[in-house]
Amino acid sequence: MINSNNFILMGAMNTKNLQVSPFSLVLAASLVLVAVLISQWQKLGLTKDLLVAAIRAVIQLTIVGFILKYIFRINNAWLTGLMILFIIFNAAYNAHKRAAGIPKSFPISLIAIFTATILSLVILVVTGAVKFIPSQTIPITGMIAGQAMVADGLAYRSLNSSFHDRREQVLEKLALGANVKQASEGIIRDSIKNGMAPSIDSVKTMGIVNLPGMMSGLMFAGVDPLQAVEYQIMTVFMILATTSLSAFIAVYLAYKQFYNDRDQLVRD
Amino acid sequence: MGTILQLDHVSYTADKSQILSDISFSVAEQEYLTISGPSGSGKSTLLRVISSLITQTSGTVNFKGKSSLDYDPTEYRRHVSYCFQQPQLFGNTVKDNLTFPFEIRNQPFDQKKATDSLQYVGLSAGDLDKNINALSGGEKQRVALIRNVLFPPDILLADEVTAGLDDTSKEIVHKLLKHLNQDRKMTLISVTHDDSEIRDAAKLYNIVAGKLEVPTNDQQQ
Ligand SMILES: Nc1ncnc2c1ncn2[C@@H]1O[C@H](COP(=O)(O)OP(=O)(O)OP(=O)(O)O)[C@@H](O)[C@H]1O
Ligand SMILES: [Mg+2]
Secondary structure, eight states: OOOGGGOOSSSSOOGGGOOOOHHHHHHHHHHHHHHHHHHHHTTOSOHHHHHHHHHHHHHHHHHHHHHHHHHHHHOOHHHHHHHHHHHHHHHHHHHHHTTTTOTTHHHHHHHHHHHHHHHHHHHHHHTTSSOSSHHHHHHHHHHHHHHHHHHHHHHHHHHHHHHHHTHHHHHHHHHTTOOHHHHHHHHHHHHHHHHHHHHHHHHHTBTTTBOOHHHHHHHHTTOOHHHHHHHHHHHHHHHHHHHHHHHHHHHHHHGGGGBOTTSOBOOO | OOEEEEEEEEEEEETTEEEEEEEEEEEETTOEEEEEOOTTSSHHHHHHHHTTSSOOSEEEEEETTEEGGGSOHHHHHHHEEEEOSSOOOOSSBHHHHHHHHHHHTTOOOOHHHHHHHHHHTTOOGGGGGSBGGGSOHHHHHHHHHHHHHSSOOSEEEEESTTTTOOHHHHHHHHHHHHHHHHTSOOEEEEEOOOHHHHHHOSEEEEEETTEEEOOOHHHHO
16 A cells, blocks of 8 residues: 655655765766767757757756745645646646647647646545645646646647548548548547557556656655555556546547538648 | 529639639439539539538528528538549448448448448449458449448439449449439439530539539530
């Protein structure tokens, strides 16, 4: 059983093992130089991108660090809720950007990611697996919403390409008297599948090929591997539920955007 | 016999190019109208407008005295059924295609109805489980047509359904269209380039560069 008292994701963790001095960080920055050298040597033209990415990461993470430190310290339910909404909002915005012009993709992503994330979160909190304190709910929300975002983005891409590739077939189904749902059935199914596939794949190889981030993080912080595994198993369940629900909602709301009010195919 | 379909000043513009210009004509119940014209003149576009797969930019299409836009689109297309130029078959087998009209109406598949239709067009019950890739072009076209008429529409829009077919398939398809028109009282609008079909046409219209040309009698000879 998962003992929530021991759930030390980011809060009061045993920091004795974790001491990165600013000096060692500067040394670690030289690792970026390796990437830059490869880029220069192989004429990849990525030098500027690499440097910008590294600098952005440092700035963004530092800001996030300070914000989270503040939120964790004042431990206020409203502020935590607001932060959760902010994460969901960001995830929805990013999913929307991957929708390549599907109308209403932002509100659709918002509904899909909000529903899936909040449902998972509620279940985790109600069952006691996670406590409603910022140091637990915020990282968990980030993980769930991030997975939902990736799933929705892939589902949108699949919708776009399928409606393009199978345009003739969809039109013929409409001509035979199928309604928009019947004409899109195969596309809907494939798009939900494509949204979920990567998370199922990653779950399948979990522990064999990759040590998942959360588990690695916990072990890094000195948590017993078996306990880290318990949390990881919880994460697996959460990811499966969230990606499927989010992709399902996103696809069912988005496929209709390919039609107009006369049930005619308008996008290809 | 009453008018089942009436087009008034129908035009269609896509991407600023006018594809159909001011087309008006009416079709009587159980009429067999043949439409011909050069490639790219807008024949398929006209059938798409009539079947409400696209909406005309201006003008009206009246079906049974009511604008096509006032019908539920799905219901309308079951009455005004468009068989595509070079139709694609769905799924894997012939059966997948013939079950489709039943599925969308939430009705159980009527095997006998399907095999009767197959036999009528020179295929057999055994062909139901045949893979669609194992069919010849002519066989595919016949299966596609059956899909449209398993639940008989009021109007069948046949878009070059005999183009590129061998003589046997062509004859079978012609026989089916005639049967639907005469015995099943279906109104037919058939787009074709086929000489014999044009020669035998009871009524022939030409579409040239998006305009309707009603030929004089001596042109029709
Ligand atoms: N959605 C569209 N956007 C822009 N142009 C289109 C569109 N649909 C059709 N067209 C153009 O309209 C013209 C008429 O096309 P249509 O398919 O109706 O011709 P057709 O008479 O059926 O030709 P064919 O005998 O070769 O089948 C063509 O020039 C075609 O490129
Ligand atoms: Mg055509």
